[in-house]
Amino acid sequence: xxxxxxxxxxFLIFFSVNFLIYRNxxxxxxxxxxxxxxxxxxxxxxxxxxxxxxxxxYLPLFISKSLGQIGSLWLGLMTFLFILFIxxxxxxxxxxxxxxxxxxxxxxxxxxxxxxxxxxxxxxxxLTMIGFFNSCYPxxxxxxxxxxxxxxxxxxxxxxxxLHLGDxxxxxxxxxxxxxxxxxxxxxxxxxxxxxxxxxxLLKHEDIGNQFKAIQxxxxxYAVPGNHEYIGGIAKSxxxxxxxxxxxxxxxxxxxxHFIVVGRDDYSKNRFSSSPRxxxxxxMIEDSKEIxxxxxxxxxxxxxxxxxxxVDLLISGHTHNGQIFPFNLITKSIFDxxxxxxxxxxxxxxxxxxxxxxxxxxxxGNRPEIILFEVSKIxx
Numbered sequence: 336x337x338x339x340x341x342x343x344x345x346f347l348i349f350f351s352v353n354f355l356i357y358r359n360x361x362x363x364x365x366x367x368x369x370x371x372x373x374x375x376x377x378x379x380x381x382x383x384x385x386x387x388x389x390x391x392x393y394l395p396l397f398i399s400k401s402l403g404q405i406g407s408l409w410l411g412l413m414t415f416l417f418i419l420f421i422x423x424x425x426x427x428x429x430x431x432x433x434x435x436x437x438x439x440x441x442x443x444x445x446x447x448x449x450x451x452x453x454x455x456x457x458x459x460x461x462l463t464m465i466g467f468f469n470s471c472y473p474x475x476x477x478x479x480x481x482x483x484x485x486x487x488x489x490x491x492x493x494x495x496x497x498l499h500l501g502d503x504x505x506x507x508x509x510x511x512x513x514x515x516x517x518x519x520x521x522x523x524x525x526x527x528x529x530x531x532x533x534x535x536x537l538l539k540h541e542d543i544g545n546q547f548k549a550i551q552x553x554x555x556x557y558a559v560p561g562n563h564e565y566i567g568g569i570a571k572s573x574x575x576x577x578x579x580x581x582x583x584x585x586x587x588x589x590x591x592x593h594f595i596v597v598g599r600d601d602y603s604k605n606r607f608s609s610s611p612r613x614x615x616x617x618x619m620i621e622d623s624k625e626i627x628x629x630x631x632x633x634x635x636x637x638x639x640x641x642x643x644x645x646v647d648l649l650i651s652g653h654t655h656n657g658q659i660f661p662f663n664l665i666t667k668s669i670f671d672x673x674x675x676x677x678x679x680x681x682x683x684x685x686x687x688x689x690x691x692x693x694x695x696x697x698x699x700g701n702r703p704e705i706i707l708f709e710v711s712k713i714x715x
Contacts, residue, residue, distance in 0.1 A: 352417050353381040359420045363452055380409050391534065403503045411466055411695030414659060415459035423451060466659060466697030471505070473512075473690060473703035475519070478676060479711070480683050482647055484627045486712040487593050492629065493519055493552070494706045496527035496652025497689030499563065500535070500543055504696045509546040512690070512705075516550050519707050523554040523591065526581065527652045527687065528561025528601060528633025535567060535575050544579040554591040556581050561633040561653065562603040563693075569607065584631065586613040588620055594710075595623055597646075599632040619644045627710060635670050635686045642679060648708065649684045656688035660700035674701065683708075 357377055364370045384406020387399055394402075493516050500509070516524060531538075538544055550556050558581050564572035576583045584598020597619065600612040615630070615637065623645045630641055635651035656674035657663030666673040672686045685708075688701040 349385075352413065353378075356413065356416045356420055357381075359416075359423070360452060360456070363449060380405060381413070382406075384410060400503060407503055407695055408463065408467070408697075409695075411659065411697035412459055412463045414695065415462045416455065418661075419455040419459060423455065462699065463695075463697060466695075466699040469702055470692055470696050470698040473515070473705060475515070475705045475707055477707045477709065478683075478685065479709050480648065481711055481713045482627050482681075483713050484647065485593065485625050486627055486710065489709060489711045490522045490594055490627070491520065492523055492525060492648075492708040492710065493521040494525045494527055494631075494650050494685075494687065494708065495690045495704075496633065496650075496687040497529040497561070497655060497691055497693070498526070499529055499532045499689075499691040499693045500538055501532050502538060502543065507546075508691075509543050510549070513546055513549040515705060516552075519705075521552045521707070523594075523596070524550055524552045524556045525596070525629070525631055525650065526556070526558035527631050527650050528559050529563045529652065529689075529693075530558055530561070530581075531564055531567055531572055531575065532693070533563060533567040535571060538575075544575060547579045547581060557589075557596060557598065557631075558583050559598040559631045559633055560585060560601045560604075562601055565601060565603050565607045586618060588618050590620075590622065590626070593626060595620065595626050595628040597628065597630045599630065599637070602632075602634045602636055615640050615644060615646075619646075635672050638671055638679075638684055641684070642682060646682055648710075649682060650687070650706075651685070652687045652689055654686060654688070655693065656701045658689075658692060658699075658701075659695070659697055663700055 357374070360377070361370065361373070364373045383402045387403035387406055390399055390402070495512075498509075498512075547556065558576055560569060560572065560583065573583055584596065585600045586598070588595060588597045597615070599615070599618065602612065604610075604612045619628075627647050628645060629648045629650065630637075630646050631650050632641075633651060634653045637651075638649065641649045651672075654666040654670055654673045657666045663673060670686070672684060674686055674688045677684045685706065687706055688704060690703045690705065692698060692703075
């Protein structure tokens with residue numbers, strides 16, 4: 336029942352946003368016939384993503400996938416159009432209130448308004464294209480960590496979060512990712528939640544999962560669940576990981592020679608399961624006082640808890656750093672760390688902006704990233 340309410344509210348917001356954009360563009364079309372054609376075309380594009388999501392299995396794959404691609408790109412374009420039209424409408428309101436300066440009649444003139452609308456359309460399209468190409472080119476971020484704990488030799492940790500795997504865009508990007516990871520010659524590879532999107536059944540069409548098997552590391556590939564693994568069905572997600580040789584750490588701790596990895600179940604487990612996730616105190620072991628200890632926790636909500644224990648590296652994701660500017664301003668206000676490295680005494684705390692994307696295939700203000708932690712013992 337709670338999901339139904341959420342869906343209704345989300346749909347009303349989605350429809351309202353699209354209707355506002357529609358009402359602002361409509362004045363470009365003066366003839367009744369052109370208005371009808373525009374209306375039909377506009378709402379087909381606007382609702383193509385919803386058609387894709389709810390027609391899964393009912394339409395031929397290429398049609399469903401095409402609708403999803405069009406709809407995903409529209410979500411990004413819709414975002415920019417909405418922001419810019421809101422600004423335009425606010426300016427109109429402001430000039431109407433202060434109409435003594437005669438700006439309101441000028442802005443409302445047909446020819447001026449036409450050029451304003453066209454300008455907003457082209458700016459939004461340009462930002463969408465820039466964001467799309469930006470999402471295609473990941474970067475490797477190298478971070479050096481010094482520790483005074485027992486570490487016989489340096490270790491290289493590769494970490495990623497928020498791949499949000501899907502078959503709509505870049506279906507071979509896991510193959511490219513595997514090549515990039517292998518070039519870094521990691522000792523261990525860590526996926527810090529939201530590797531999957533809600534429905535991983537679509538991934539079988541591109542054989543995306545088997546590309547994970549090409550990843551090479553000394554001590555293996557590990558993952559923790561994110562909220563999207565739970566949204567899509569945690570049992571299906573775990574089966575998918577197991578099938579493709581990724582070991583999932585759900586509130587569990589492993590020791591690999593000279594370092595420790597603690598994998599926390601996602602914070603959202605408390606909503607999807609009758610049993611809450613374990614406290615960090617239940618996962619820490621005595622050896623952590625002497626051995627370099629890594630904690631993976633998808634949502635960046637456990638810094639204060641981690642500071643109470645001998646944790647050396649805390650890695651999170653989830654935020655995407657807003658994914659599209661200016662939404663990073665919102666994530667910065669919600670989380671103690673929205674993106675990047677923070678150091679508290681001997682605790683290194685890193686929140687990744689993610690490797691993939693959710694919703695629109697667009698990144699603006701950040702790029703997909705692979706993080707390489709190079710850990711060395713301090714020479715005494």
